[in-house]
Amino acid sequence: MPSIPDDILPPTLPPFNIPMALSRINNNSQLLRKLLFMFVESYGATVPTLRSHLLEGRREDAIRLAHSLKGTAGILDAVELAAAASAVEQLLKEGKSAEAEFAIGALELALAPALGAAGSLGRVPTEATNPSPSGAVDLRERAAALTDLRNKIASNNVRARKLYAQLRGNLLGLGMDEDIALLGNRLDALDFAEALSLLDELLRKIDDRQGDVTDELLRKIDDRQGDENLGGESAG
Numbered sequence: 145m146p147s148i149p150d151d152i153l154p155p156t157l158p159p160f161n162i163p164m165a166l167s168r169i170n171n172n173s174q175l176l177r178k179l180l181f182m183f184v185e186s187y188g189a190t191v192p193t194l195r196s197h198l199l200e201g202r203r204e205d206a207i208r209l210a211h212s213l214k215g216t217a218g219i220l221d222a223v224e225l226a227a228a229a230s231a232v233e234q235l236l237k238e239g240k241s242a243e244a245e246f247a248i249g250a251l252e253l254a255l256a257p258a259l260g261a262a263g264s265l266g267r268v269p270t271e272a273t274n275p276s277p278s279g280a281v282d283l284r285e286r287a288a289a290l291t292d293l294r295n296k297i298a299s300n301n302v303r304a305r306k307l308y309a310q311l312r313g314n315l316l317g318l319g320m321d322e323d324i325a326l327l328g329n330r331l332d333a334l335d336f337a338e339a340l341s342l343l344d345e346l347l348r349k350i351d352d353r354q355g356d357v358t359d360e361l362l363r364k365i366d367d368r369q370g371d372e373n374l375g376g377e378s379a380g
Contacts, residue, residue, distance in 0.1 A: 153177050157261050159254075161221035168219055169302055169334075179220065180262040182333045187213055188259055191252045194232065198241060206244075207236045210251075212335050217258070219334050228254040294343050300336045320349055 153173040156162060160180070169175050190213055197206035214229035228251040235244040293311060296304035308331050312324060323346050330339040 153265075157264075159222045159224060159258050160261060161223070164221040165219065168221070172302075175302075175305075176220075177265060178332065179216075179334060180265055182329070183216060183220065183262045184259055186329070186333050186335075187216070187255065190255060191248060194248050194251075195245075198245065203236055203239075203241075207233055208338070210236060212338050213255075215337055216333055216335055222254075222258050225251075225254045225258050290343065290347055294340065294347070297331070297336050297340045297343060302334065304336075304339070305331050305334075320346060323349070 153176060154162065157180075162176070165176055165179075166173060169179075190209060194206050194209060197203070197209070210229050210233035214226050214233060217223075217226035217229055228247070232244055232247045232251050235247050290311070293304060293307050296307060308328055312328065323342065327339055327342045327346065330336075330342060
């Protein structure tokens with residue numbers, strides 16, 4: 145099946161309900177197209193990953209993945225898929241591993257046509273994000289900006305994506321680039337639950353580093369003052 149041109153979003157794309165999905169994201173067809181591509185990228189390996197988690201005893205990771213798929217399928221209005229993911233999540237929460245394995249089989253059947261439909265749209269080019277010209281932003285300011293971002297994510301506000309894009313350039317270079325990229329990935333997929341968890345962890349890391357950065361700045365100030373004093377004595 146040939147890829148649909150980049151500027152076209154079909155009026156119907158079973159099992160997704162395109163009109164309903166558009167209504168959830170302010171009728172932004174470009175965003176919906178990107179979300180459908182992200183759906184393939186994020187959930188293409190869901191079934192084998194779930195089974196691997198169960199074999200390795202990683203039940204919480206399996207629950208998190210099923211919950212994430214349920215939320216994304218709900219946003220994209222893939223009703224049967226969302227229900228199948230919800231069933232897996234609930235059985236895992238109840239510790240019913242055997243029943244969950246059976247439900248994962250049902251999830252696989254519901255997921256396959258969704259992946260095929262979303263994949264038919266072709267690849268969406270990644271948006272470039274330019275770093276902010278004011279690159280040297282204090283960690284405390286970054287944390288304050290991220291708190292604003294957190295409020296939007298917690299309320300499932302799609303504007304969180306735009307705010308993240310504005311902040312991203314100033315967040316890179318903190319030694320947490322992988323966390324930043326993963327946060328962006330979850331926001332692109334409108335997976336607000338996982339994005340909120342990632343952001344809370346990021347805020348904790350920034351808070352831990354604030355003291356380290358302050359100590360480093362004080363050391364630099366002391367070194368600079370020492371150099372200036374030596375320069376003054378030499379001049380005398």
